[in-house]
Amino acid sequence: MRLDIVPIVEETHRELVEGRIVVVIDVLRASSTIVTALASGFASVIPVDSAERAWQLRSPATVLAGERFCEKIPHFDCNNSPTELLARSDRGKQLVLTTTNGTRAIEQARLAHAVLIGCFLNASATIRHALSYQRDITLLCAGTRAQFALEDGLAAGCMTDRAKQLLPQLSVCDFAEAMSASYLYERERLRERLEQTTTGRRLLQHGFTADLDYCSQLDRVDLVPLVKETSILPHLVS
Numbered sequence: 001m002r003l004d005i006v007p008i009v010e011e012t013h014r015e016l017v018e019g020r021i022v023v024v025i026d027v028l029r030a031s032s033t034i035v036t037a038l039a040s041g042f043a044s045v046i047p048v049d050s051a052e053r054a055w056q057l058r059s060p061a062t063v064l065a066g067e068r069f070c071e072k073i074p075h076f077d078c079n080n081s082p083t084e085l086l087a088r089s090d091r092g093k094q095l096v097l098t099t100t101n102g103t104r105a106i107e108q109a110r111l112a113h114a115v116l117i118g119c120f121l122n123a124s125a126t127i128r129h130a131l132s133y134q135r136d137i138t139l140l141c142a143g144t145r146a147q148f149a150l151e152d153g154l155a156a157g158c159m160t161d162r163a164k165q166l167l168p169q170l171s172v173c174d175f176a177e178a179m180s181a182s183y184l185y186e187r188e189r190l191r192e193r194l195e196q197t198t199t200g201r202r203l204l205q206h207g208f209t210a211d212l213d214y215c216s217q218l219d220r221v222d223l224v225p226l227v228k229e230t231s232i233l234p235h236l237v238s
């Protein structure tokens with residue numbers, strides 16, 4: 001079995017997706033928002049590529065979430081913000097989500113055998129579940145606005161490190177080795193590191209300090225979101 005990391009969504013090649021287990025990683029903030037929504041009682045998340053499409057899905061059973069340039073989309077219920085979702089009570093509803101990078105990365109993974117959503121919040125559960133398929137794995141880092149995002153690389157490095165502990169014979173690409181080493185170097189100061197990244201600085205400028213605190217927590221939940229056709233559903237890993 002082999003594990004590769006794709007550093008940004010723009011570098012997704014068909015051979016790194018088709019038939020593989022793909023983990024979409026967008027720590028700040030789409031993956032963290034999806035994990036939090038499903039862990040706090042939403043029945044499903046519907047990722048969509050535009051605000052217009054999200055608006056078409058508006059109903060009493062849906063909550064519309066999304067951002068453009070970090071700001072909440074006008075007339076939507078909430079931002080792409082995990083802490084904003086935590087403060088709501090929407091059990092059983094569907095979250096319709098559109099974001100700058102994360103929802104686009106999910107679309108790029110559609111030829112995979114299975115698509116999982118991962119971040120620091122569910123890192124160990126995600127890699128355990130990915131390994132259980134006994135297929136090659138691709139950790140697809142969403143990046144930010146066509147550039148590599150260090151927070152995604154560090155989460156992918158964390159998952160690589162966990163995967164090598166669980167399956168020592170796993171073959172990993174050189175970039176995964178580098179990200180695993182970076183994660184081991186930074187793991188005691190993830191929160192500080194996150195606020196120095198490009199997206200972290202941008203979120204701080206927009207006042208989302210609570211999201212940075214929250215998204216830097218490791219293994220808060222054992223829940224792995226799984227993409228099933230047009231929806232994302234929760235899967236509990238034991």
Ligand SMILES: O=C(O)[C@H](CS(=O)(=O)O)OP(=O)(O)O
Pocket residue numbers: 026028029030031067069070080099100101102103142143144145199202
């Ligand atoms: O809302 C976010 O955190 C980001 C905004 S940015 O474009 O990376 O600044 O979107 P996401 O799709 O969650 O990366």
